[in-house]
Amino acid sequence: MGLAKTEMFTDEQNKIALFAKAFGHPARVSILQHLFKIDSCVCGDLVNEIGLAQPTISQHLKELKHLGLIKGNVEGTSVCYCIDKENWTAMKALMNQFLDQDVSLNNDCC
Amino acid sequence: MGLAKTEMFTDEQNKIALFAKAFGHPARVSILQHLFKIDSCVCGDLVNEIGLAQPTISQHLKELKHLGLIKGNVEGTSVCYCIDKENWTAMKALMNQFLDQDVSLNNDCC
DNA sequence: CTTATTAATCGTAATATTGCAATGTACTAA
DNA sequence: TTAGTACATTGCAATATTACGATTAATAAG
Numbered sequence: 001m002g003l004a005k006t007e008m009f010t011d012e013q014n015k016i017a018l019f020a021k022a023f024g025h026p027a028r029v030s031i032l033q034h035l036f037k038i039d040s041c042v043c044g045d046l047v048n049e050i051g052l053a054q055p056t057i058s059q060h061l062k063e064l065k066h067l068g069l070i071k072g073n074v075e076g077t078s079v080c081y082c083i084d085k086e087n088w089t090a091m092k093a094l095m096n097q098f099l100d101q102d103v104s105l106n107n108d109c110c
Numbered sequence: 111m112g113l114a115k116t117e118m119f120t121d122e123q124n125k126i127a128l129f130a131k132a133f134g135h136p137a138r139v140s141i142l143q144h145l146f147k148i149d150s151c152v153c154g155d156l157v158n159e160i161g162l163a164q165p166t167i168s169q170h171l172k173e174l175k176h177l178g179l180i181k182g183n184v185e186g187t188s189v190c191y192c193i194d195k196e197n198w199t200a201m202k203a204l205m206n207q208f209l210d211q212d213v214s215l216n217n218d219c220c
Numbered sequence: 221c222t223t224a225t226t227a228a229t230c231g232t233a234a235t236a237t238t239g240c241a242a243t244g245t246a247c248t249a250a
Numbered sequence: 251t252t253a254g255t256a257c258a259t260t261g262c263a264a265t266a267t268t269a270c271g272a273t274t275a276a277t278a279a280g
Contacts, residue, residue: 003239005162005239009136009137010140013143017135017138017139020130021130021134023127024133025127027114030123032211033123044225051115052118052268052269053269054227054228054270058227059229060268061227076226077224077276079226079227079228095205099202099206101146111233111234111267111269112233112235112267113234113236114236137238162239164258165240165242165257165259165260166239167257169239172258184247186255187246187254189256224278225278225279228274229274230271231272231273232269232270235266236265236266237264237266238265240261240263241261242259244259246258250253
């Protein structure tokens, strides 16, 4: 089917899945890492940095923007993208809550 | 195409993407949360806990096992699944490295 | 206005994912 | 052996994702 049955899960679970899906492609991981590294806005450099075609990068950027993880500003003919820090921090908190479930207390049963 | 061009990305980026993809479905998030909550092994309870059919759960478990995030032991007619703590910790370190990129130093350019 | 540049959008092909019915396998119990 | 239980596998349909060529939209420069 390819259609996730989101209605049977909690909002939190669905939210975690949505963010995780955004990181589920190396191109988007790469884009985000680059935006962090540059520590300022990047425009079409991403197309050169990463080896994918311009429409492909544009599509990945659109997804990240839709999730609120990045912001984009038009600047002349080019567009300036950067991390949305506030939303990134909120996302990080949610992911850490999931990743940091208590591992130490488990008894080794398997 | 639906085919990620993994060869143009670093091993780290691809690894992050693979783990993230595993969390990119609420059912798998739910399965993992349940395994943590139970704090011991779980067998077929997952089918009842989550509202999906048995083959579907089995498939999600297979993916998580393939990634090394969970372990499964046969126990009589049932199978006992639990978190692979060592691999989970390693995965967590990798993800945190990605999530914890320095946000504070950025200048607000967008 | 014309042309160049940059990025978004459209359309489409190739591939991946999700979900489940049907079936298979392995073990247990009677 | 037979029947039952628990889980895995297979096969398939529906949908999603990825990638890119072609095109469009918007701005800038001449």
